[in-house]
Amino acid sequence: MAQLSVNINKIATLRNARGGNMPNLLSMAEDIERFGAQGITIHPRPDERHIRYQDARDLKNVVTTEFNIEGNPVPKFVDLVLEVRPTQVTLVPDAVDAITSNAGWDTVKHRQFLSGVIGRFKEAGIRTSIFVDAEPEMVRAAKDTGTDRIELYTESYATGYPKDRAAAVAPFVAAAETAREVGLGLNAGHDLNLENIAYFKQMVPALLEVSIGHALICESLYLGLENVVNMYLNKL
Template sequence: MAKLSVNINKIATLRNSRGGNVPNLLQVAADVQKFGAQGVTIHPRPDERHIRYQDARDLVPVVYTEYNIEGNPIRKFIDLVLETKPAQVTLVPDADDAITSNAGWDTVKHKSFLQEVTKEFKNNGIRTSIFVDADLKMVEGAIETGAERIELYTEGFARQYGLGNKDGIKPYVAAAELAQNLGLGINAGHDLSLDNIKFFKENIPGLFEVSIGHALIAESLYLGLENVVNMYLQKLK
């Protein structure tokens, strides 16, 4: 079974839009774990427009499953990760003003930088995952960084699946097979939903973990958070 890590950024967005502490981010993190999720993901950005850096600290005693912090490894982010020591850090090359992640790393061009960052995290006992497109060269480059895992950027798959093109899974299958052969663990995320997650999971060999936030929270508005978490868990079996 692939693990489900719930990204709670959208809860922070809703809270910040009104001020105060409603909805309570820490309570939601506790609840999704109680409902069965095997991890909690956050993606703080420099402007703290959703997850705040203090949220990352406050979540440390709350997350008893797998704590995954995503972000662009600027120095402020690196220091936050070293302070909070999550189980996993996922390196994402998003610009400061990006609405959401929109590309994977060029692991060839940025090899030296990623090696340096990954080594720092590894020395502190933090597993590192590199966010990559379903591109074989980028997967090959990821192993050279010293990272233990990759996270496949799945927007392209989700878009093609929504258009009825199931062949859109093929580059992801090839990337996952190569990653397995290289000894890389496989995570995935971005635009995965109840509509496409079962098909994706059934076709991706060695899938360890998916990180889902936007779709899961949107679906929960209609179906209920506890129900949606368990619907994902059923589809990931």
């Protein structure tokens, strides 16, 4: 079974819209774990438009499953991760003004930079993952950075799934096989949902974890949060 880590950024977005503490992010994280999720993911951005840096500090004392912090390793982010020491840090090359993550790392071009950042996190006992596109070359080069895992950026799979799911998943199967060959753990995330997740899990070998936020929260508006969490668990 691949584990489910629920990204709670959208819950923070809803809270911030009114300036108060409803919904309560910490209580929601506890509920999501109680409903069966095996992890909580957050992605703080420099403008703190959803997750705030203080949320990361507060969640550290609440999350009892895997705690995963995603983000671009700018100095402020690196300092936060080293302070909080989550279970896992996922490095994502998103621009400061990005609405959402939209590309994986060029692990050839940025190998030296990534190696330095990853070395600091691993010295602190934090498992590392790099967000990459489904390209075997990028997966092989990720190995040279010292990372423990990669997270495959799955937007192209989600976009292609309704038209030709076999063609859409093929690059991810190849990337997963490469990860297994070089000894990297495999995560995945971005635009996975209840419609396409089961086939992805069926076809992609050795998948350890998926991180799902936007779709899961949207589906929960209709079906209820506890129900949706368990629907994902069943498909995984």
